[in-house]
Amino acid sequence: MNYKKILQKYRKDRTRLIEILKELQSREGYISEKAILSVADELGLSRAEVEGVISFYHFLSARPLGKYVVYLNNSITAEMAGREKVALAWERETGCRFGQTSEDGLVTLLETSCIGMNDQEPAAIINGVVFTSLNPDKVKKLVGWMREGRAVEDMVEETGDGANGHELVRSMVRNNIRKTGPVVFGEYVPGQAIRKALETTPECIIDEVKKANLLGRGGAGFPTGLKWEFCRKEKGEQHFVICNADEGEPGTFKDRVILTERPEMVFEGMAIAGYAVGARLGILYLRHEYTYLRRYLEHVLQKMREQGWLGPNIAGRGFDFDIEIKMGAGAYVCGEESALIESAEGKRGEPRDRPPFPVQKGYLNLPSTVNNVETLATATQIIIHGANWFRSMGTPVSAGTKLLSVSGDCERPGIYEVEYGLTVKELLEMVGARDTLAVQVGGPSGNCISEAGFGRKICFSDLPTGGSIIIFNRSRDLFSVVRNFLDFFIEESCGWCVPCRAGNVLLKKKFEKIASGLGTVQDLKEIEAWGKIIKSMSRCGLGQTSPNPVLTTLASFRELYESRVNKEADFIPEFDLNQAVAEACAITGRKFQEEQDHA
Amino acid sequence: MSKPVIATASLAGCFGCHMSFLDIDERILDLIELVEFDKSPIDDIKKFSRPVDIGLIEGGCCNAENVEVLRYFRKNCKILVSVGECAVMGGLPAMRNTIPLKECLEEAYLNSPTVAPEDRLIPADEDIPVLLDRVYPCHEIVKIDYFLPGCPPSADLIWEALTALVQGRPLRLEYELVKYD
Amino acid sequence: MPDKIKFTVDGKECQAEAGMTIYEAAKANGIYIPVLCHFEGLKPVGSCRICSVRVNGRWMAACTQPVTPGMVIENASPEVEEYRKAIIEMLFVEGNHFCPACEKSGNCELQALAYRYQILVPQFPYLFPKKDIEAFPKFLLEHNRCVQCQRCIRAIQTPDGKKVFAMKNRSGRVRINVDRKLAARLSDEEAQKAMDICPVGAILRKEVGFRIPIGRRKYDRRPIGSDIEEKK
Known part of the structure; x- marks a missing residue:
C-alpha cells in the first residue's frame, strides 16, 4: 500500500492523526506496523507516540481483525435484555470466543462499552453499522450472511423511524421519542435563530442565555452564558466552539436522537455560540459509535451552507462560521471536555490539568467553549423564543x-x-x-x-x-448492576492517575469479597473508605465519580450489603485451600486431603 | 506471674528472619529473662505444649503445609506477627506469582538446562507438600496482628517489637528501623 | 519583591511569588508536600496524586495547582496524610515491588515515601500483575516497578521533539512504551538521565547495580523531604 500517497491529503496535520489512523484501518482492516512507521514519519512523531494513540482507543487496532468486526455492547441494559444468550450465539455461530478472530479470518468478536442504544438492546456495531434488538436467531442469520460475503449495509432489513430512514443513514436504529416538549422537540424553523442572533450583539446573546439560566445539559450544569462570556473575554488569535457529541455515559442516548432529528438546531446553536464568543470555526466531536450518522450530518451542514446559515458572511451580516466534524474512536473519558480537546487534537484522550480551563486554553491552546449537544440545541430555542419563555418552564434553579x-x-x-x-x-x-x-x-x-x-x-x-x-x-440483582458499572469504570479509566487506575480495581475486589458472602463489618467500612479516597484523590470527573455505583447503592440499599456480610467474624479470608492446590494436583496427578487436626 | 510465651516458625522463607532475630546478640540474655519459648526451630520444640502469647511467622505460604502450620499457629497464639517481606507480601518466592504454576514447574524440572535428561520429572511424591497456585502473604490466610517488614527486619526492629508487645507498650518506630530490604 | 501572595499551610502564614504552584510555594516556605511523579524542571502532570492537598474543602494536586491569594491549605492533617498513604499503598500492590531484589532500593522515591509514612503493610491486597522486563542497548525497562509517573516521557525527547518514551494502552493496562529505534540512538548521558530521573527501579543501567552499600544510600538515614523541612 502506498501510504505516502494516502497521507498526502492530510498535509502533515497532527490534529488529524485519529482520522488518518481510521482511514488506514478501513483500508487494511487494521493499522499495520508499516502504516504506523509511515504515519510517524509523515507527522514527525515517534513510533511509540503513534502506538500510544492507537492503543488508547477502543476502535483502533494494531492487530489484524476479521473481515467483519462485531462489537457487542456490554452495558447493564444489554445484560437485562438477554445479552448472554446473544453472546453465546455469536460464539457458537462463528466458532470463536469474544476477544478472538475466527480461524477463517471472517469474524472478530469484541465487547464494547455502552453504544447509546440502551432502549433497543442487545445491540452491536458491525463494521460501523448498528444492529439493535439482537437475539440468537438474528445472530445466526447475520453470520450466515457474513459467510455469503454480504456487505453489512445490506444486512439492514428495515430502517428505523424519522431520519434513520434517510438514504444517507439507512439505519435500523429507532428514535423511540415517547414525549416531546416545547424546547428541543418544540416548534422550530431552521435559520431563524441565527438570523435573529446576528441582528443583535454578541454581548446581548450572552446576556440572553445568562438570563435564561441555561445550565449545561451534559450533567455538570455549568452556566452556559457564563462559559461563553469567559471564552469571549479571553484573548487569542482564534476562538473555537466545540460541540460535545461524545455521550458515553451508559444509558444515555438523547444526543443521538437530537442529532438524528434536530441537527440544524444543534448546528445553529454552534453558530450562535460562535458569534457570542468570537469563533469562526466549530467542531462537532462525534463519538465513534455514531459514525452511521456522519454522512447525513455532513449533508445537513452542506445544506445549511447553501441556505447561507453557515459559511462566509452568514445572513449577509459579515459573520463567518463553519463547522467540521471530528470523530472519536472509542473512549468514554473523551466526554470530559479537556480529554475531548486532546482527542480532537489527534492525541490520546487524557484529561488535562485545570487551570487553565478550556475557555482559556482549549483546542490548540486557544480559547474554546465546549458545550453539550442538547445545550446548544436549547440555546437556539432560547434565542428564538427568549429567556422569559424558557424560564417559565422547569424550576427557578433549573430552567427549561x-x-x-x-x-x-x-x-x-x-x-x-x-x-x-x-x-x-x-x-x-x-x-x-x-x-x-x-x-x-x-x-x-x-x-x-x-x-x-x-x-x-x-x-x-x-x-x-x-x-x-x-x-x-x-x-x-443490584449486585450485578454494581458489578457491571465497576467493570465499566475499570475499563474506561484512562490510566493516568493512581487512584482511578489502581483504586477502582481494588474497590471491585473488595466488592466481590462482600458480594460472595466473605465480607466482614470491617470490609464494609473499608469499601466505603476506599470509595471516598478514589473520589477525593482522582484527577478528573471519571475517577471522582467512579466509586458512585458502590457509594450510592450503599447509601440507598445498605441493608442489601449488610445482609451479605458476616457480623460476627472479625476476619474472613478469601483464601480457599482446596482451590489453591487444585492446579498443582492437576499437574502432578495427586489428590489433596486437608489435615483436619494438626496437633 | 509466668513469663510470656513465644513461638516461631519459618514457612516459605529462608530462615534469614530467624537469623536476624539471633542478631540481637547479647540481648538474647535479656530475652531469656523476659520470655519463654515454645514451638520454634530455635529450641526445636515441634508441637505447642501450652497456649502461646506471641507467634512470630517468617515466610509466606507457598504450599499446603505452610497453610496448615500457619493456621495451627493462629489457633494457638494470642498475637500473631508477620515477620519479614515473605510473610508480609510473599517476598522473593512470590516472584513466581505472575507466572502460571505449570510453567514454573516445567521450567524448574523439565526444561532447565541444568536438569539431566534422565531426571526430567515433576516431583509428585505424596510426602512433598502440595504447592499452592501462588505464594500468599500470611494475612491473606489468617488474621495477622502485627507486621514487621524487612529482608530481614533488623534485629533492632525485632527486639523493639517484641519488647513492646511483651511490655504492652506502643511500638517506637524510629525512621531507620523500618526498611524493606 | 512585588506580587507576593499570602496563603496559609496548616495554619502557618506563608508567602510566595505569583505563578508558583502550591508545591513550589510550600517548598519556598520550608514545607514539604510529598511528590512522586513531579520532578523539578519538568512540566507537572499530576498523575500520582500523592501531593493532594485540601483547599477550602476541595482536593487538588499541589504540583499542578497554582497558589492563589488567601488559600487556606490543609497539608499535614490526619485525613490528608491518610489518603496519601493509601495512594502509596495502591502503587505497591498495583505493581510487583520486591524491594529486597531491587537495585534502586534505598534510593527509591516510592520506597522512601512508604518509609516516611511508616507503612508496614498495605491495606490493599497485592494484585501480582503480569508485567514484563524489556532490554534496550543502554538500559533495562522493568515494568514490574514502573509507577507511570511519566518522568521519562517528559524528560527524554529527541532534538526534533519526538518522544522516546510514550504511554501505551489505557486503564490498568497502561505501560511505558519505548521507541526502540530512538532508544538505540540515545547518548550515554541521555540514558543516564533516564535512569536518574526514574523515581523507582524501572529504568536501570545494565551491568551495574547495588553499588552503594546499605547505610549510605539516599534514604537509609533521612526521610524523603528532610532537605526541604530542614531549610527553615
Missing part, C-alpha cells in the same frame, strides 16, 4: 426542559422531554415502570435511588442527570 434517555424495566423506554422538577415517581408512571426496585439517575457515575427517593426531583439542585435513567425492577 431536559431530555431523558429512559431504559431498563419499563414499558416505554426511549426519549422523554420533560420539564425540570419532575419527580422520579412521576417519571416512573410516565414510562410505565412497575414494581421498581431502583432507579439509576445519571448513569453509573450518577446516583442509585431506592423507593425512599422516588419523591425526589430531577433537577440540578436535587437529582442532576445528563439524561441517563435506568430502571431496575424487583426481579433484578
